[in-house]
Each structure stands twice: as structure tokens, then as C-alpha cells.
Amino acid sequence: MNREEAALSAAHNEVKSELARTDTKASLLLAFNGALLAGVLTAATNMRMTTAGVVVGAAGAGVLLASVALLLLTVRPNLNGGGGFPHWATLAPDQLRAHLVADRLPHDIGNLSRIAVGKFARLRQAIHLTCAAGALLVCAAGITLAGAA
Structure with missing residues (x-):
């Protein structure tokens, strides 16, 4: 394996790892x-x-529900056929063979990277919403406790 192939393989593995990390988080x-x-x-x-x-x-519960919705969109599978197995499912056997032997690694790395960036952006927004919901819920508890005193 030459230096270019090694670099592409490492980048491909890295982006696949990042996708898995995003889904886990x-x-x-x-x-x-x-x-x-x-x-x-x-x-x-x-x-x-x-x-x-x-x-x-x-309001805090509503913001928390918005975070949940965003997280569900983050882990929702993308089956549009842009690449990988959803695309392979649309190909005839001879087309699949030709597709798989073609050097598509740079293209695949770009596609997977765009997917990972989108997932991380939604995850980041969901974390912000969870923090905001937590602040609102703490305020609601404080207001309720102060009103009970």
C-alpha cells in the first residue's frame, strides 16, 4: 500500500469512527x-x-422535547442511496462489481464527512437545548419552592 492509499484508508476509518461516536453520544x-x-x-x-x-x-419540558426530537433526527438512518449499502441495493450485480472495484474512496470519505459534520452539528444543538432545559427546570423548582415557603 502506497502513502496515498494509506492516508485515504486512515481518513476513511477516522470518519467512520466519528460517525459511530456521534451515534453513541x-x-x-x-x-x-x-x-x-x-x-x-x-x-x-x-x-x-x-x-x-x-x-x-x-417551557423547560418543551425545550427538552425539542432536544429529543433533534437527537432522534441525529440517529435516524439515511437511506437515500447517496452511497454505501443503500446505493448498492439499487445496482444490478454487474454494476455493483464495477462500482466496488472503482476507486471511490475519496468520494466516500467526502460523503461520510458531510454526514458526520451534520450529525455533530445536530448533537451540539441538542446539548445546548438540554442545558437550557435544565436551567429552566431548575428555575421552575426554585420558583415552586420559594412559593411554598
């Missing part, structure tokens, strides 16, 4: 957000909340 954050939503629902039904606490808490 998004899945973990989905589980965290789900647990947080369950906790918020439990607390809201078991506490006597002030009107202001309900409004701020509902």
Missing part, C-alpha cells in the same frame, strides 16, 4: 433526556406547583 443523551423527562413528570404530578413554576417548568 446521541443515544446516551437520548437516554439521559428520557430519564430527565420521567423525573420532571413525576415531580410535577407529586408537587403542588405555583403558576409561575408550571409555566417555567412547561
Whole structure:
């Protein structure tokens, strides 16, 4: 394997690894957000909340749901056939053979990199939304506790 092939292979492996990392992070954050939503629902039904606490808490829950929606879009499979196995499924056997022996690695690296960047951008936005939701929920708890005193 020459230097160029080694560099392309390393880049291809790196971007595939980044895609896997993104999906893992998004899945973990989905589980965290789900647990947080369950906790918020439990607390809201078991506490006597002030009107202001309900409004701020509902806003926090809404922002948290927006984060969940964004995370679901992040882990949603892309089956448009832009490359890889979705595209291979559309090819006849002789077309598949010709496609696979062609040097498409630079093209594939570019496609996978664009997918990874989009996933990381959505993941980053979802993390920001989760933090904002947490701040709102903490404020709602403070408002409710201050109103109970």
C-alpha cells in the first residue's frame, strides 16, 4: 500500500469512527433526556406547583422535547442511496462489481464527512437545548419552592 492509499484508508476509518461516536453520544443523551423527562413528570404530578413554576417548568419540558426530537433526527438512518449499502441495493450485480472495484474512496470519505459534520452539528444543538432545559427546570423548582415557603 502506497502513502496515498494509506492516508485515504486512515481518513476513511477516522470518519467512520466519528460517525459511530456521534451515534453513541446521541443515544446516551437520548437516554439521559428520557430519564430527565420521567423525573420532571413525576415531580410535577407529586408537587403542588405555583403558576409561575408550571409555566417555567412547561417551557423547560418543551425545550427538552425539542432536544429529543433533534437527537432522534441525529440517529435516524439515511437511506437515500447517496452511497454505501443503500446505493448498492439499487445496482444490478454487474454494476455493483464495477462500482466496488472503482476507486471511490475519496468520494466516500467526502460523503461520510458531510454526514458526520451534520450529525455533530445536530448533537451540539441538542446539548445546548438540554442545558437550557435544565436551567429552566431548575428555575421552575426554585420558583415552586420559594412559593411554598
